Amino acid sequence: METIENLTIDRSKEPLKKEDFVSDQMVKWCPGCGGHAILAAVANVFPKIGYRKENFTLVSGIGCSSRFPYYVNTYGFHGIHGRAHAIATGVKIANPHLSVWITSGDGDSMAIGGNHFIHIIRRNVDVNILLFNNEIYGLTKGQYSPTTALGTVTKTSPYGTIEHPFNPGELIMGAQGTFFARVPDTNVKLMTDVMFEAAKHDGTSVVEILENCVIFADNVHCQITAKDVRDDNQVILENGKPMIFGKERNKGIRLNGTKLEVVTIGEKGITEKDLLVHDQYEKDPGVHLMLAKMSLPNYPVAMGVIRSAAFPTYDDLMEESIEKAKQTSSIRCVDDLLNSGDVIEI
Amino acid sequence: MENKSKVVEHDDVVIKFVGDSGDGMQLIGTLFSETAALVGNDIATFPDFPAEIRAPQNTIAGVSGFQVRFGKNKINTPGDLCDVLVAMNPASLKANLKWAKKGGTILVNSNTFEPKILEKSGFNTNPLEDNSLIDYNLIIAPMTFLTKEAVKDMGLDNKTVEKSKNMFALGMIFYLFSMPLDNAKKFYVKKFKKKPSVTEMNTIVLEAGYSYADTIEAISTQIKVPPAQIEKARYRNITGNVAVAWGFLAASERSKRPLFLGSYPITPATEILMELAKHKYLGTKVVQAEDEIAGICSAIGASFAGSLAVTTTSGPGLSLKTEALGLAVITELPLVVVNVQRGGPSTGLPTKSEQSDLYMSLFGRNGEAPLIIIAASSPANCFDYAYMACKLSMEHMTPVILLTEGYLGFGSQLMKIPKVADLPSINPPIAEPNEPDYKPYRRNPETLARRWAIPGTEGLRHRVGGLEKEDIYGNVSMDPSNHETMVRLRNEKVERVANYIPEQDLNGASTGDLLVVSWGSTYGVIDAAVGQLQKEGKKISHAHFHYISPLPKNTEKILKGFKKVVVCELNAGQFVNYLRMKFPENQYLQYNKVQGLPFITNELTDKFNELLAE
Numbered sequence: 022m023e024t025i026e027n028l029t030i031d032r033s034k035e036p037l038k039k040e041d042f043v044s045d046q047m048v049k050w051c052p053g054c055g056g057h058a059i060l061a062a063v064a065n066v067f068p069k070i071g072y073r074k075e076n077f078t079l080v081s082g083i084g085c086s087s088r089f090p091y092y093v094n095t096y097g098f099h100g101i102h103g104r105a106h107a108i109a110t111g112v113k114i115a116n117p118h119l120s121v122w123i124t125s126g127d128g129d130s131m132a133i134g135g136n137h138f139i140h141i142i143r144r145n146v147d148v149n150i151l152l153f154n155n156e157i158y159g160l161t162k163g164q165y166s167p168t169t170a171l172g173t174v175t176k177t178s179p180y181g182t183i184e185h186p187f188n189p190g191e192l193i194m195g196a197q198g199t200f201f202a203r204v205p206d207t208n209v210k211l212m213t214d215v216m217f218e219a220a221k222h223d224g225t226s227v228v229e230i231l232e233n234c235v236i237f238a239d240n241v242h243c244q245i246t247a248k249d250v251r252d253d254n255q256v257i258l259e260n261g262k263p264m265i266f267g268k269e270r271n272k273g274i275r276l277n278g279t280k281l282e283v284v285t286i287g288e289k290g291i292t293e294k295d296l297l298v299h300d301q302y303e304k305d306p307g308v309h310l311m312l313a314k315m316s317l318p319n320y321p322v323a324m325g326v327i328r329s330a331a332f333p334t335y336d337d338l339m340e341e342s343i344e345k346a347k348q349t350s351s352i353r354c355v356d357d358l359l360n361s362g363d364v365i366e367i
Numbered sequence: 368m369e370n371k372s373k374v375v376e377h378d379d380v381v382i383k384f385v386g387d388s389g390d391g392m393q394l395i396g397t398l399f400s401e402t403a404a405l406v407g408n409d410i411a412t413f414p415d416f417p418a419e420i421r422a423p424q425n426t427i428a429g430v431s432g433f434q435v436r437f438g439k440n441k442i443n444t445p446g447d448l449c450d451v452l453v454a455m456n457p458a459s460l461k462a463n464l465k466w467a468k469k470g471g472t473i474l475v476n477s478n479t480f481e482p483k484i485l486e487k488s489g490f491n492t493n494p495l496e497d498n499s500l501i502d503y504n505l506i507i508a509p510m511t512f513l514t515k516e517a518v519k520d521m522g523l524d525n526k527t528v529e530k531s532k533n534m535f536a537l538g539m540i541f542y543l544f545s546m547p548l549d550n551a552k553k554f555y556v557k558k559f560k561k562k563p564s565v566t567e568m569n570t571i572v573l574e575a576g577y578s579y580a581d582t583i584e585a586i587s588t589q590i591k592v593p594p595a596q597i598e599k600a601r602y603r604n605i606t607g608n609v610a611v612a613w614g615f616l617a618a619s620e621r622s623k624r625p626l627f628l629g630s631y632p633i634t635p636a637t638e639i640l641m642e643l644a645k646h647k648y649l650g651t652k653v654v655q656a657e658d659e660i661a662g663i664c665s666a667i668g669a670s671f672a673g674s675l676a677v678t679t680t681s682g683p684g685l686s687l688k689t690e691a692l693g694l695a696v697i698t699e700l701p702l703v704v705v706n707v708q709r710g711g712p713s714t715g716l717p718t719k720s721e722q723s724d725l726y727m728s729l730f731g732r733n734g735e736a737p738l739i740i741i742a743a744s745s746p747a748n749c750f751d752y753a754y755m756a757c758k759l760s761m762e763h764m765t766p767v768i769l770l771t772e773g774y775l776g777f778g779s780q781l782m783k784i785p786k787v788a789d790l791p792s793i794n795p796p797i798a799e800p801n802e803p804d805y806k807p808y809r810r811n812p813e814t815l816a817r818r819w820a821i822p823g824t825e826g827l828r829h830r831v832g833g834l835e836k837e838d839i840y841g842n843v844s845m846d847p848s849n850h851e852t853m854v855r856l857r858n859e860k861v862e863r864v865a866n867y868i869p870e871q872d873l874n875g876a877s878t879g880d881l882l883v884v885s886w887g888s889t890y891g892v893i894d895a896a897v898g899q900l901q902k903e904g905k906k907i908s909h910a911h912f913h914y915i916s917p918l919p920k921n922t923e924k925i926l927k928g929f930k931k932v933v934v935c936e937l938n939a940g941q942f943v944n945y946l947r948m949k950f951p952e953n954q955y956l957q958y959n960k961v962q963g964l965p966f967i968t969n970e971l972t973d974k975f976n977e978l979l980a981e
Contacts, residue, residue: 044830046842046843073823073825074828075822075823075824075825075826075827075828076822076823078672078822080668081832083833090830090832091830091832091843094828095828096822096823096828096829096830097829097830097831097832098668098671098698098830098831098832099830099831099832099833099834100664100667100694100832100833101664101690101691101694101833104660104661104664104691106661107629107656107657107660107661107664107665107668108664108665108667108668108671109668110629110654110661110664110665110668111627111629111654111664111665111666111667111668111669111670111671111672111674111676112668112669112671112672112822113668114627114652114654114665114669115625115627115652115668115669115670115672115673115674115676116672116673116674116821116822116823118823119672119822119823136657136658136661137657137660137661137664140656140657140661339652342647343647343648343650343651343652346647346648347647347648347650349648350648352646352648352649354620354649354787355613355616355617355620355649355787356786356787358613358616358646358649359603359613359784359785359787360601360784362603363401363603363604364601364602364603364784365404365405365601365602365603365604365781366600366601366602367407367594367595367597367598367599367600367602
């Protein structure tokens with residue numbers, strides 16, 4: 022892993038360890054909850070990112086995911102349902118020298134907080150969103166969420182849901198997202214790498230974590246994540262490399278006309294050269310959107326960094342416009358302002 | 368230009384300019400007010416416009432108005448009945464005749480009094496011809512025609528020319544009050560730098576109006592209002608909304624906390640957002656949020672990160688912000704919420720003024736969620752109370768609701784220009800790096816405010832949030848007795864603010880027959896009504912409240928000094944019920960008006976006389 026170039030956020034003078042970020046609070050997630058793995062990945066990645074520990078700030082909304090800030094020893098703000106994105110926007114704009122991380126769930130971000138979610142992405146505020154997608158409301162004990170698959174039986178859909186779920190990647194790119202990655206909670210190494218990439222990205226980064234809720238949606242992602250199927254059902258994207266997957270590493274993705282297609286290397290004259298080479302930095306989201314939308318059974322599910330495109334961030338533009346205004350205005354303080362324009366002497 | 372007529376002196380004059388929404392009434396009202404201020408009069412203004420941008424022409428719904436009061440004494444209100452009504456079309460006359468003083472002057476543009484337009488405005492006969500305006504000094508001027516005549520050689524298109532008829536009216540009014548034309552001319556030179564022909568046209572029309580007024584017999588007397596005998600100082604004309612914005616800027620500079628505004632456009636509060644967006648060069652960060660909730664939540668985030676954070680809204684917006692206000696209460700972070708009140712409930716009367724959000728400010732949150740409530744009472748003192756809201760919010764680590772009203776936000780007044788260094792100091796309790804034994808909910812023993820430990824500061828990492836926290840240590844706590852302790856502490860913290868605000872003052876003796884109690888925008892008119900009765904020797908006094916939660920410490924003592932107490936409000940009785948709750952042993956009478964309109968002096972004096980006679 023390379024180091025992160027960020028001129029805005031101060032780096033720690035001494036190397037940091039996992040222990041520097043462990044809080045003294047008891048972690049109260051269920052045994053077997055995906056949250057534990059995500060916490061482990063965050064504890065791995067924060068020291069690697071290398072910023073001063075006081076410069077990390079965690080912001081959350083409501084739900085199991087949103088207890089996260091209590092379990093990490095940084096500055097933290099546990100907000101209200103759906104509003105983490107709006108709160109974090111204020112934190113980052115007020116102080117761009119902070120590395121701001123949001124932990125949120127599928128209900129928090131895509132139902133009650135849907136508006137704030139799309140707008141923080143549209144603005145490209147430089148924050149990192151960890152989206153715990155377990156396709157269920159956990160803390161309220163098992164109601165369907167905006168990502169629950171059509172027809173799923175839950176406590177509020179005893180006859181199966183009749184709602185079409187969101188694909189988070191599709192929503193993020195629709196909102197002009199500049200960074201989107203997906204990881205399963207079963208792969209802490211990949212999660213750590215992807216979080217590092219997210220930290221490196223200037224702008225809003227969203228990491229969708231396919232999280233298992235052991236109580237209310239157990240095995241909801243097992244078709245993707247189970248040991249016996251994962252190699253065939255996931256394609257782990259690496260920038261600059263052809264998209265190869267499968268137990269035998271003989272399957273690949275190619276572009277056929279305007280669609281992606283799964284092919285087998287060695288069949289019908291297909292070689293590695295025919296496969297799509299991943300370019301996460303491409304500004305046009307076309308292929309990224311197709312990759313994000315790939316789903317079983319016709320396609321493997323794309324993992325890793327799907328999109329990481331460079332666009333100006335809101336917080337940078339804010340600072341720049343203030344500097345510009347300062348250069349062109351003759352008013353230096355409030356007394357100047359009070360005495361500017363039409364002043365009347367009586 | 369030579370004067371043909373006599374000149375009489377008046378202490379105080381109210382003019383109302385009314386016309387179609389597109390007739391430029393706001394502009395000539397503003398230009399007249401500025402000129403009055405420049406010749407040394409004190410002024411107060413109020414625009415009165417419909418909720419629609421351009422309602423159908425020549426209908427009552429489309430009438431737009433601008434009222435200005437100017438005089439030689441201190442002016443606290445734009446006044447109620449007008450001495451001069453300038454009506455550019457029949458609909459505006461119809462809608463505003465009730466505001467014209469009997470015996471006052473009405474100036475009309477007679478070219479618009481045509482059968483079709485009269486019918487559209489609901490007139491069966493032409494009021495200029497049917498003697499219905501016999502009680503007024505009626506001045507009839509064919510303004511559209513004369514405007515066209517004045518500039519017919521300039522080769523301009525009809526539409527542009529017709530638009531400038533408002534300047535003809537202004538010219539006539541300037542003549543009536545023998546005021547100089549320079550300021551209005553200067554405005555056009557500045558505004559149409561690149562279109563000298565438009566500047567020239569407006570100047571010619573303005574002068575034509577002035578000369579026309581000089582020649583007609585209907586104006587036989589000019590009115591002179593002597594310069595104001597107010598404190599010699601530097602002043603500026605300022606609306607309440609701009610004054611709020613500037614109060615925030617001053618508080619930010621004085622407290623050395625960067626200013627952050629998160630806000631969503633809503634009438635009548637939007638101007639505060641627009642005003643602060645202008646002043647980026649002072650380092651202000653303004654976010655136009657995606658909704659009202661994001662407005663307040665981004666402000667809470669900014670406050671956590673160490674900014675002086677504010678959010679601005681009006682009634683329905685405050686409804687949306689209530690959950691987040693509770694978050695600011697429990698996290699004990701500074702936050703100022705401005706509510707420029709309008710008529711409610713729901714969308715209600717967006718452009719009309721009302722005082723009906725007091726209950727929501729006091730009680731509109733889940734749980735025990737006390738906070739500070741302050742109310743400004745004039746456009747100019749919106750500056751002072753916005754400043755105080757910031758000071759109290761930061762020093763006491765609590766959200767503050769600042770209540771103003773559409774009437775204050777849109778209204779303007781001369782404000783004495785303060786020096787920032789002379790404003791009270793602001794000392795937020797910011798925690799130092801590596802402060803020994805820092806705990807998130809350890810409190811100042813006097814104020815009970817916790818420390819403001821700002822992310823990035825070494826040695827103070829901590830978590831706050833909407834879940835109840837353990838006293839002192841700040842860990843999540845569901846402990847029953849801890850919850851009660853925290854509820855009581857948060858309440859006591861707000862109660863103790865009473866030790867840091869001025870005592871309630873009183874206009875008049877501290878004992879008497881009748882105490883008039885009020886708050887918000889009604890100060891000027893109630894003060895005038897009470898003053899009138901005091902001159903007549905009545906034992907009446909007036910207490911106008913700016914600090915509502917907590918109330919000043921001497922409130923009960925003041926109430927007890929009078930045989931009767933009447934609380935006057937532009938709502939169905941919210942402050943009066945709050946007083947009934949706080950001091951139940953007192954008796955309270957109430958006088959309420961909920962029409963989206965301010966009180967008028969006469970209705971108040973009538974009511975007070977009635978109560979004094981009983």
